[in-house]
Each structure stands twice: as C-alpha cells, then as structure tokens.
Amino acid sequence: MDFTYDDEQQALREAVRGLLASAYADHETRRRTAASADGFDRGLWGRLAEMGILGLPFSEDDGGVGAGPVEIGIVCQELGRVLAPEPYLAGVVHAGGLVAAVGSPEQKADLLGRLSAGEVVLAAADTSPGGRWSARADGVRASADGGSWTLDGVADPVVGGGAADVLVVTAALPGGDGAGTGVFLVDASAAAVTAYAAADLTRAASVRFDGSAATPLGEPARDLSASIATISDLTRIMGANQALGVMQSQVRATTDYLKSRKQFGVTLNTFQALTFRAADMYVELQLAHSMVDWATMTIAGGDPAVVADAADRVGLQVSRAGRHIGQEAIQLHGGIGMTAEYAVGVGTAHLEVLDQWLGNGPHHLRRLAERVDDHGLVEAL
C-alpha cells in the first residue's frame, strides 16, 4: 500500500510539467492553439514523441515505451493542469489503446510505432449522434464484399477527429443484432470529416462514412465489444487523471485570487463565507485525488471487471467533484471567471467536456446502483 510516486515517476512528472509550462506559459497561447485548424501544437506533439510520452502505453515491441498506468496518469494530470488541447487522451490512450487491444501483431507494430514517433495521428470514432456511452456500435455499419470491407454511417462526436490521419472506428458487423461490434481502420481521406470546436474550444468532428474503405483491426468479423468496453474504462480513468489536474489548478487559482483580490478595501480572504467555500473545494479535491490514484492503480491488476468498477467509481466521484469545483471556481472569481481570456472558466468547460465525453456522473451512478447488492462492504484493497 503506497500512494507516493517513486523517483522515476517524479522525474517524469517534472519533465512533462516543464515542457508543458514552457508551451503554455500563458492561457492566451492555449487559446490561440486550440483555435487553430489542427486544434493543437504539432511542434509540441513532436517533442512529446521525442520524450517517449506518446509511446508510454505501448510495448517496446510495438515501438512504444511499455510504461504503466501510473505514468500515463501523470501525463494526463499535467495536460489537465494547463488545459493542453493536445489529443493525448483521444488519440493515444483511447484510439491507440484500441489498436493495442485488438490489432494484429503487424498492425500494432506498424501503427503504434508511427503513433509513438508522432508520425501519425489517430482518433477513435465510437459514438453515434445522440448516442450515449456504449461499446455497441449503432451509428456505423460494416459490410464485407469478399475480403474487402466498407463502412456506412455517421460517428459524432469524434474527439480530435479533424486532425486525425487514421480513424479507429467501431462498427456493427454484418449479420444483424447478434453479430456484434468490430473495430476498423479507415484512412481519414476516405471519410467526410467536419471539424468543430467543443465547449472548451478543443476540437471534435463529425465523420460520415459512405462506402468508405476500411481494414478490420485484428481478426475480421469478430465481436470485440468486451475489448472496446475495457479500453473505454481505461480511457475514463485517464480522463479522471486529466480532470484532477484541471481541478488542482482551479483550487490553486481560486485560493490565489481570494488572497489578492480586494473588495470593500480588503482582500476577499477576510470574508469567512468565501474561505469556507474554498475549504469545501479542497475537501472535494482531496477525495477525488484519492479515488483517481486508486482507480489508476487497479489497472495494473489486469482484471477487466475490477477496472470497470473502478471506472464507474472514479467517474462518479470526479464528475461530482469537477462540477462542484468548476462551478465554485467561477463563482468565487466573479466576472473574470466568465471570460474566455481567463483559464478558470475554460477549465470548468474542459471538466464538462471530459465528463460528458467519457461517461457522466448519473451514468456511472446508475451502473453502480445496479450492483449495490452484489457486495456487503465496498473493499478498497
């Protein structure tokens, strides 16, 4: 039982923090970068590749670094801390995770090697318009003609989809409802991609497939929904790490603001009504932090049921904490918290994007509620 980082993990954190601090020293840079066509900084992406950050989750055989979940969590926390718009969670953890989970050895070596090197950008297309969080594809259908496959339908939102070279698409297999869901690779040029900005100004896209040529990932025509669900759970946990970084920044910014901002001739921290609310933000932050560390550590055990449970638990906790902290951060800042020039309000938007993208609080609560009579006590260990 140990909740502390070892020296190497500490060094990784400092290296990533240093790089991101120089890239996003001010919020204006982040704002400009997010508003660009790609929605992220290709130069920074290259430096992340050089540091081995893009290859962290993948085995050395596939051109990656073979690091563990704690290390990936550290990177996500640091990205969250500065609201970096880089599609790490979407392109590396989620899309890369799908390739690593179900790809053939050749596909993995090729694609993950290039992903790790920053030579190819991936995005996962697994959500149908109006759909909610499901490992079952119902917006895109796959068809086979001899050995060649095509896809039809729409995926939306595809986070980071506008800048992706290759789309990792979940699609209903031919043969009706019982056939299940497969995963396919589609060259982005073979689909109609319409990019847009999400509420936090990060980029997502609507992707239309119209007889688009596709390559099955791994064995063709096999139901992969269990793997898809597990990768979503892993991504959810890493999303919670990213949200933790955002919340840490928000609590710090709010504390600093209360100490410096003057009203009625005194700094705001002389008003107990405000300092008590900051204390409550801190309580939520600490509880969320504990759950994030715990959920991240459960991944190493490798049991998908344990990871699914942890994803629901951390999903609920971070959803609640993010809403509390994000809302209070804006309120305690007053008008400045409402402006796009200031990081706090945008951070609150980013927390919501993370939450709604990967599974929101009520969704996780519903799943936990279904299981309350499976156990007596909830065991932490």
Add this chain to the structure above:
Amino acid sequence: MQLELSPADAEFRNRMRELFTTVVPQEIRDTVLEGRHLTRDQIVESQRALNAEGLAVPHWPVEWGGQDWTDLQRHLWHEEMQRAGVPTPLAFNASMIGPVLAHFGTQEQKERFLPATANLDIWWSQGFSEPDAGSDLAGLRTSAVRDGDDWVVNGQKTWTTLGQHGDWIFTLVRTDTEVKKQAGISMLLVDMSSPGVEVRPIELIDGGHEVNEVWFSDVRVPGDLIVGEPGAGWTIAKFLLGNERVGVAPVGATKRALATLKTTAAAQLEDPLVRARVAELENELLALELTALRVVAHSSDGEPHPASSVLKLRGTELQQAVSELALDLAGPASLAARADDDSPQEGWARRAAPTYLNLRKASIYGGSNEIQRQIISRTILGL
C-alpha cells in the same frame, strides 16, 4: 504507487481480523453491530480483553503498553476493530489522557495512572468545555486557587460525556487571571469522588443520557495532581485535541452501518432511488477510506496530517448521511423510538430516529466542522 498491502501488512491485517473476532465476547460485538447501547460493564470488559492482548493502547509508548506499529498498522488495527464490532477503547483513556500523561506526566503520575488507564480500572472523564467556552476554549472560567499544597477548584464544566461513569476527570482550570487567557490555564486530575464534585445529567434529543454537567464547589485537589507546569494547560490541550482528531472519521463503522442497513432493509433495495443513495454513499465512503490511507502514508512521527481535517469533516458528514438513510428506510416504524420492548416494530427501525438525532453531535464535537473548515482554509490553503 502500489495498491496491495505488503505481505507483512496483509498478515498483520489478517491477525487483527482473527483476534478481534475471538478476543471480545460475541454478545458485546452484537450489541455494537446492531447499534444498541453498550453498558458500562460491557465497555470495561471489552477494553480489558483487548488490553490483555496488547490491543487497547497500541499508540502509547512501548514502555507503557504501546506497540511499535507503523501508522498504516495502526490504521488497520482501528479499521478491523470497527469492522468486527469491537467497541473502540474508551477515548478519554486511550486517546486523550493516556498519551498526555505519557508525554507530560511525572514519573509518579505515569506509574500511578497509566496501567490503570490502559486497563480501564480508572474511567476517565473529560472536563474541558464550559457553558461559555466551547470551540473558544481559552475563555474557560473554572478556577483553581493555591491553598497550601492543594488547589481549590470552583466552577462548572459541561458536555462531560459518560461523566456518570467517571472515576476521575482531567480538567482545564484557570490558575492565573493576570496573564494572557491561554497562558493562565492548567490541567488538573480530579478524583470525582472528592467532596464538592457533583455530576448532573443532561437529557439529549435522542432520549439518552450521554452527557453531563460537572460542578466543582471548593474541591480540594492535591498539588501533585497538576499535569505539567502551572500555565501549561493550553499546550497540553492542543496536544490532546490533535490526537483526538486522528481517529475521529469512523470510516470502518460507517461502512459497516451501511452494509448492515442493506441487509436489514433488503426489501427496499428494489427501489431505484434507494439503490442510488446507497451507491452514492458507498462511493463517498470509499473515497474517504482511500483518503485516510493517503493521510496515513504521509503522516510522520504520529503528528496529525493537516488533511486530517478533511477526514473529520467528511467522515462525520457521511456518518450522519447513513443515519439519515436509515431513518428514511425505517419510515413510520421510526415513530416507535421510545416504545416498549414488546413493540412489533423491528429494532433497527426503532433505533433509526434516536441514532439520527444523536449523530447530529458528530459535526459539533472534536472541533466543530466549521472549525475544521477554518483549519483547512488557514493552515492548508493559507487564506
């Protein structure tokens, strides 16, 4: 980072689990597990059984019966004890005056009191709060005036928990009115059978008799029963209250109460709203337990971690929230709170309202939750 306990800690936990379910009589543990009131004799019997196994005061110095355990092992000891329904060793003895005497007491005081305190041969009461000095403890007025070798004590204490059972009381008194408020306070040990000590019960909203007023009228206390120097009372009180906060988030007990409720009110788990409330509370309790483990991992030399205020604050909120759920599940049956024992209503449902009302205290004692918010905002956030 590592989720599993080390083999040594896992073995330690298993040993605790085994001991707690065998050392303390089943009847006593059932009383706790069902949320019924313990008698004085049961509390004494339980603590003596623990003390015989070296489990009553593990956080004390080794020479006075402590175990040289790590913070994590102490945490596991505490959680397993609560899980098994073993009554926690009397806090006034084990967590408050014991560590104080071991740290500040004279050799004579240690020898006279510590073994008897660990074994609950002496039942201690706490005489800190006064009608006008609660969270603002420095405002206390009970006085002790030197007369020959003795101190003569006059004044009134209140909220003296279980004072009706007390043999001795450790009390804060004003021994100097000329100096700064905090500097004029001393700690005296008072034999409650001394002439002039009077204990008067206070009836609470749950119908129970848990707290008392203690009146001192010209009570003579021998001079060697002062703890530390005259005027050192404030420092000693801060040391004691720091210890008090450590175990004040009863995660294990609250988890157990919720698990028990799922069994006793199983039929109501068909209601999706009930399921959701249970799931929410289970999740919050897990987050709190993990936070306790993080605090344990970071505390050094037994000093309370600043984040222990988080544990007190949220721990008591969750304890109260579980009692609220129990009350809602009991529904109309909860009206039978003070019905006779032949009531057709189930025991847990009859206890629901008194328990809910009784637990309102949890966010008040041990440093009110407002005080905890102040500690967090000042000490941790620097506001």
